[in-house]
Amino acid sequence: MKMKKKAFLILRNNSLFIKMFLIMVISIVAVSLLITFSSIRMSSNLFMDTFSISNTKALEQIETQFEDYSYAIVGATHEVQNNGTVKRVLTQTNASTLETYRSYHDISQQIERIYRTVESYDANMIVLGNNERLYNVNYSNWPVSWEVLRNHPITEYTVNRPNTLLYQYLPSTSFTDEPMIVATKALMERSTGEIYGVLYFPIREAQLKQFYEGYTSAENEVLLVDATGKIVSSNKQELIGEEATDILAMAKEVDEEQLEFKDAHVFDTDYLLMSQYLPTYNMYLVNLVDKDAVLDNLINTKEILLISLGIVLLAVIVVFIISRRMTNSISRLVKQISTMAKHDFNMPVAETGGYEAKKIANAFNSMLSELQEYVDLVVLAQQKQRSAELMALQHQINPHFIYNTLASIKFMIQQGKKEKATDMIHALISLLQNALSNVEQTITVEQEITDLKNYVLINQSRYGDGIKVNFFISPDCLDCQLPKLILQPFIENAFFHAFNEKKEGFVQILVSQKGDNLLCEIVDTGDGMEMKGDHTKEDIKEKRHLFSGIGIRNVHERIQLLYGEQYGVEITSEIGKGTKVKVELPFQKTDIPANSNKITSI
Amino acid sequence: MKKFYLMLLLVVGMVVLAACSSGDEEASGGSGSEGSSDLDTITAWAWDPAFNIAALEKAKEAYDGDGEYEVNVIENAQDDIIQKLNTGLSSGTTNGMPNIVLIEDYRAQSFLQAYPDAFHPLTDVISSDDFADYKIATTSYDGEQYGLPFDSGVAALYVRTDYLEEAGYTVEDVTNITWQEYIEIGKDVKEATGKNMLTLDPNDLAQVRMMIQTNGSWYVDEDGSTPNLAGNETLEKAFETYKEMMDADIAKIVSDWSQFVGAFNSGDVASVPTGNWITPSVKQAADQSGNWAVVPMPRLDMDGAVNASNLGGSSWYVLNVDGKEQAADFLLNTFGSNPDLYQTLVKDIGALGTYSPAAEGDAYAVEDEFFGGQQLITDLSTWTDEIPGVNYGLHTYAIEDILVTGMQDYLNGAELTTVLENVQGQAEAQLK
Structure with missing residues (x-):
């Protein structure tokens, strides 16, 4: 009970200080919070803008790489299509051992020559003939037999679209091989429209990745999404082969509406999505930038928060000291004034504390002394009056x-x-x-x-x-x-x-x-x-x-x-x-x- | 008084800011060149995770020396290793080079001759007598031993005993024969079974290479660089034999590995004359178990030719960079002196080494049911010791590319001497 009363007393005596201090603290915290967050927001927006510009440039460069590869493939394809030896070997039937021996040698010579156009990309080259002939330049790249390849879905798909150079994704089927992207083209006899073979340019996803890997980082991902929404290549290994129709849809939107970038929420993360359509591949090159990770690198949020926290703390301490000093002198004044009656109004208040408090105390003191003077005068006058009265009585x-x-x-x-x-x-x-x-x-x-x-x-x-x-x-x-x-x-x-x-x-x-x-x-x-x-x-x-x-x-x-x-x-x-x-x-x-x-x- | 606090606040604030921003300036620097100068770790390059990489891992486990260092095994494609070694060594930089590297025997000499100081000699480290002679020839240069022989490329003739039986032959009839005898048997087999005797790849003259090594000859002279084609009697004999096979129509023509493997796995051919590393592929066709036998390679019908040859194979080399002592120590205490390691390699990986003391181990004596209970490993390592040593020289593959075309001409009716003279001329022009 006594404690409570004491606490209440302290509270009452310090109410001015508490009010002032609370308001100051709240304002300081609010202001610094607002400034911190708005500056983080502003700088991150600015950074994102510039980042998206530079990434769009990077995407263009990557696109050039892809186009170069595509161009090499197109060149090689033309050569194979127009190569008489290749056509002869692939259409040859009922050949003797010696003829076969020779054919194999000849086609090898031709293909080895043509292969040099795509060799630098580490791509393989396979020629398949309907007559059970198969020439595989780099066998270890894709150890496939004629039967398997002839009946492969990608061959079927290619044969059904004989006039188009197609890029198809071949997922990894066992732990020894790797996912590949195979460029395929049916070899067709122009005059009759008969398909005598299929040309394959398989490139391992790991090799294709090198086109863009230099532009990627942990928070900056590149995906290659084919027309069905499948991720055929990515610097993130685990994404390869995943269906990502949502990304495809957004990539299309970005490309069609000529957007710089688009905010996307995929794989449970907030990304900045940029996209570039690769027409020859019929695929979308998608660049995903992990906003949070990038900003974490750019802006050390923790550091900024710590700085503002430090400033707030400092300000609060300073405010505490200053307001304490100010209100203390005022409180003391109030206390002195409230006990003034006990001292018959003739005890001057102490003139301490801040300028304002001093002035107030000073004014109060001079008022008090003036008052004292008047009171003394009145008392004196009354005494005189009384004394005169008594005198008069005495004389009566x-x-x-x-x-x-x-x-x-x-x-x-x-x-x-x-x-x-x-x-x-x-x-x-x-x-x-x-x-x-x-x-x-x-x-x-x-x-x-x-x-x-x-x-x-x-x-x-x-x-x-x-x-x-x-x-x-x-x-x-x-x-x-x-x-x-x-x-x-x-x-x-x-x-x-x-x-x-x-x-x-x-x-x-x-x-x-x-x-x-x-x-x-x-x-x-x-x-x-x-x-x-x-x-x-x-x-x-x-x-x-x-x-x-x-x-x-x-x-x-x-x-x-x-x-x-x-x-x-x-x-x-x-x-x-x-x-x-x-x-x-x-x-x-x-x-x-x-x-x-x-x-x-x- | 208020001004003072304001100043104080500013000053303290600035100090705090300055302290915070000065934190991030490290991180850069460092990370540049460490590589081989770091003696705590040595690196080794190889290319086949199922074969030589696995062998390195086994070697790490088996290491019993005193050295305290880590061996970092890095997988690179064989072509990449060759390319990186060439670019690295020709520019004279040892930065990023491994301490131990595996090099195919056919290519070894080209490195040893082109970069004589780049490799660390192992002459005093290993005992050459413990290894098959022919391996020493390919891994040494100028009297110094540079390579530590790894796997044996000992060639053998894998035969289908059931087809031979059908044609009236036994395993003994194909043991230690000449190529001419082989062709005759082949004709009979084709007649009896309709199956070809072997596969031939027009773009790969492996058969020719194996043939000429039975007589201790090669595409190049002893010096390793002068083409030895025109007037090379052994090569002439091999070409003739090759043509005979074609003329006898006992060969199935293939153009790649899948067709090559497919031919014997599907029972299309009656024999496979090639390196011992084909064993796992032969055994893939489990239904053919017991129908196979392995006999010594046919020899050329010449004086001095033996029934032993080689195809492929590789050896370990130590580069002359920091950490070479550790690398040599590692090799000595594993592949260089540990017979038990070779038992493990045979059992777990199927890699046959060329370390002679290892042949006495149990793993070598195992009888293989697939090959009718034959002690295959023992046989193979016996034949390994008989392989004539040749200097593979610098240009094996380059010369073979030229020879492939020469073979075409020869098969199409050109005169053999003319063909070989042409080839000699081309090779000299190209390789000078």
Whole structure:
């Protein structure tokens, strides 16, 4: 669960990076894939085009070879047909041994001479006569007897087409002989139309192959397909003798429509098929180029893919680093900004990372400091306002107090207590003097005590001396500074609220130095009250202010406004025992009033 | 900072590309000339997979020497071997030449004389006395032994015992006879059975060649190049004998191998005078088993003529190229000194060698039921030792082409001396 949450957190924190990185990676991969494949395609198409052109040229050359051979055969055929000796020997019947002997010699001489035209092609030459005569120039090439050859299908085929030079395929019949292509021509007596013999030019497929073998390779095959669709010769041994009518059909198409080449799928491979018709042979010369194999040689697909893979990897790494840097600074910014509230908006964000992030952080920081300035201004203004308010309150002497006091003095004078009335007027005068006329904020402890004593005197005169007030002032605190009328509200409180049940008691006022602080305590032995909360101002019920506008609630506020939060008022109370108020102030000597004097005197 | 990465990417990319493209530059080079200079492998050329190629393979198996090398046997048509040797040796290059080559005896001298330094002498390698004398004559030149004799071309007369019986003759009657006696028997056989005695090919004077060798004569002089036709009494006698056969009308005329083989396989002829290599062809007609016998070749009716001759046969030669020591070592430890190998050759291939010590082996003594229980191989190897040695010289086939026409003239009534003088003149003009 925690893991999951953590993972989610990481994911959320890095979402910008992940998004950016993914998009970049996908684009890089897509672009490089597209470029790779399109360049492979383009170059292979281009290569195939040029390849087909050069192969067409090669085919033409091969065709020339075939034509040369054909021409040699045609020449030899003509010679044999027009040779009287050959005709005589082949038509001779009932000859004596000596005549036969001579005939064999003569025909041998003639044929050997004619044979030289085709000898260079390693072709054999056989002359067959109907009179059981057979002359085989190269017996080992085709060891055939007269009976076999006379009844051979190719002889029959030839005899049925006496005017044509035919090229026929003779498959291998045993493991000792090889497939052959036999050019055959019937020997016909022109005047009578009688066929007296057959002429054969067998050439082994292996020899015929040499016409084109130089142009072939593993991926570049040449086939010779006869009119029935049989492959009669090929550089691929296993194809010889196969039926390939589909190739024949395509070869015809290429030849008839004058195509450069045609894409063909034969033998389970994709080929480029080029074709050339050999009219004298009535065969098609077919060139098959294995696309894949050729391209494998030309374009090292693996290499190209590896290169692009390498580039992609590199790009991804670089993108990773760069985007990581960019998003990292932004993420950090976001994180800092989101926790800004915890730091009261006054902690500037770190200006690190990329240019953009720095700018943003910078702008944010200046905005923040500006804001801070305004906030400070507002706070200051509010403090000033509050302080002015308090000041105003301080200067507000409750008029009832003055009426009541003056009324008490009037009674004293009526009763003839002249001295007492004079004291009271003195006390009132000095009290009012201090409260109203003295504009200084702070006064010495001595003055404050004097004011308090006057206040106590006035109150005791009015309400009797049931409540006794004692002052215990540490002498070194006398010239200490403290805000005006800061203790008066507590004494007033003690007088008017602490002694509702008990009618008599004491109020002790203690001023002493405690560490760096000035500690003033107002302890009464009155009724006490129920305490709740934090022993501060909230617990003291604000009643009407009998002397000035400042209530005890305001005292605490005022102290804090003036000196800071570590100072203030603390009240402890116990029902039946009394209340104890502690006022803590900084221990300040006269120099501050001097300053205040200066300001006020200006 | 961005620019820096871009540069980095470019540089790394270029390095990767450069590294990839630099891979394919080997492959070319090498592969040029190795051939015979490679001493780990020696090559041997022969032409017949069923015969001499097979014999080489058996020899490889039988090799018992210390040499550590491979023997690479390559099949080439005989004409190709001759052509390649001629072009290679005449241009003086040893590139692509084999270490061991098989050459027909009739042609051997033409190579030995034309390219004396091209062959590695085996005089000190093999013991000439172990081989049939006539073979040594054809395989040596200028006192040095160059060839290691391979198969015997010992000629014999294969006869149909049943036809002879019909005409009242026995095998003994045809053993060690002269050609004249042969013709007489032939006439009787034709009379009795209607069958011709033998086949003759107007374009192949093999009969004449076998005849003249019975008397130790040849188309050329001892020097191997001067035509010895006009005034050659042995040749005259052979021509006369040949004409007698024609006149006696005991010959069936054939023009090629199929007709030649067909004639005796179909029972058209009563005898076959030819080289021993015909044995497998004779045995093809299994129905004739027991009706055949093999007797020594008829001799010319002249003093000194013997009942032994030769037709064909070939020998191994070592070319004077790198690896010749290995090649000589291979031949010595196989065909040159291993009687067991010859037993194998006789049994498995039917090749009869000319190595005399081999004749004592078991395989030679086997009785052949086809020939009525005759110890054919033993007989043949006995006759082999009796063949008169002749120098076949340089021009056997060239002279024979001329002789074929001379024979025509002679058979058609020309005077023999005139014919031979004409032939001599033509041969001298052509072969000079």
